[in-house]
Amino acid sequence: MSYKSKIVSTGKYLPEGVITNFDLEKLVDTNDEWIVSRTGINTRRKALESVLDMAYNASMDAIKKAEYDKDKIDLIIVATITNEIKSPSIANLLQAKLGLNDKQVMAFDVNAACTGFVYALEVATSLLQSWKFKSALVVGSEKMTNIVDFTDRNTCILFGDGAGSMIVEPGDIDSVFYNDSKGDNTKILEVDKYVKMNGPRVYQFAVDIIPKTINKILRDNNLTLDDIDVIIPHQANKRIVESIIKEMNLSDDKVILNIDRYGNTSAASIPITIAEYKEENKDLKTILIVGFGGGFTWGAAILKI
Numbered sequence: 001m002s003y004k005s006k007i008v009s010t011g012k013y014l015p016e017g018v019i020t021n022f023d024l025e026k027l028v029d030t031n032d033e034w035i036v037s038r039t040g041i042n043t044r045r046k047a048l049e050s051v052l053d054m055a056y057n058a059s060m061d062a063i064k065k066a067e068y069d070k071d072k073i074d075l076i077i078v079a080t081i082t083n084e085i086k087s088p089s090i091a092n093l094l095q096a097k098l099g100l101n102d103k104q105v106m107a108f109d110v111n112a113a114c115t116g117f118v119y120a121l122e123v124a125t126s127l128l129q130s131w132k133f134k135s136a137l138v139v140g141s142e143k144m145t146n147i148v149d150f151t152d153r154n155t156c157i158l159f160g161d162g163a164g165s166m167i168v169e170p171g172d173i174d175s176v177f178y179n180d181s182k183g184d185n186t187k188i189l190e191v192d193k194y195v196k197m198n199g200p201r202v203y204q205f206a207v208d209i210i211p212k213t214i215n216k217i218l219r220d221n222n223l224t225l226d227d228i229d230v231i232i233p234h235q236a237n238k239r240i241v242e243s244i245i246k247e248m249n250l251s252d253d254k255v256i257l258n259i260d261r262y263g264n265t266s267a268a269s270i271p272i273t274i275a276e277y278k279e280e281n282k283d284l285k286t287i288l289i290v291g292f293g294g295g296f297t298w299g300a301a302i303l304k305i
């Protein structure tokens, strides 16, 4: 089924603090050459700000870019797994920080790990379809450096902090979604106090599920790759993306990557990448976003931005 809506603006926020591979060499037994060749990551960001502050800054970026009347916003959904407290949700705190406490707003967080933004966007878009809401603010904001063990070289090299946002209104532009999950009790990828992961098993999961997900959403909607301007995948590992480019016979410029600068920012990675892409490409484009993550969760959407 396709939803009718309109993406009004996109935004992002990356904190100023940078962790280089050379910084990590001082913390764990690793080196720049290994990290670049195995992951494609050169730097990632480290926030002094909170998850809320980053969500707010990314939201204000989208609001300012469109000179948007934020009082119209009546639905706020934040995808995150790194909220510093269990409640209130980041979405509730964001409502207050945006000065929307006097308005009737439905605000809540979504936890679907690195697929969180794709899930949150489908929830928002389907609620907008009811025409009960006028304007949805959908955000992915993550402070991964809070849940990464900087003595564990298997994980600390991968993750970074940041936030991305999107404002969506009811409209007449079609978007389609495919979101899916499988309850996993094998502890291949989980967050207790820190992220714990069997890297090679997660890698295998990713290279298997991403092409299947792309093919499914295209097939279900009678589309082909020729109908898509660019694919924006979750930024987890450059090698994962390269293997998909090879398997699906894609041209390199069809797939957008920024993992070299930001690492894996979990639920923030897709909206950050969309916002960066939109800054460079002002005319309307058809994009396919695809994510995967803990849960396991995975999903894709085809959008016009």
Ligand SMILES: CC(C)(COP(=O)(O)OP(=O)(O)OC[C@H]1O[C@@H](n2cnc3c(N)ncnc32)[C@H](O)[C@@H]1OP(=O)(O)O)[C@@H](O)C(=O)NCCC(=O)NCCS
Binding pocket: 029, 030, 031, 034, 035, 038, 039, 114, 153, 154, 157, 189, 197, 198, 199, 200, 201, 202, 203, 206, 236, 237, 264, 292, 293, 294
């Ligand atoms: C984590 C990941 C980069 C590891 O790369 P890999 O090629 O699978 O490497 P392996 O885990 O097989 O380790 C290979 C060797 O490098 C070593 N190694 C692991 N991390 C290292 C590091 N940071 N620096 C140097 N060596 C490291 C391992 O100990 C192993 O050594 P050994 O051969 O002597 O046993 C990769 O598996 C990955 O990206 N997985 C997906 C993770 C992911 O996307 N998670 C988030 C999902 S949303």
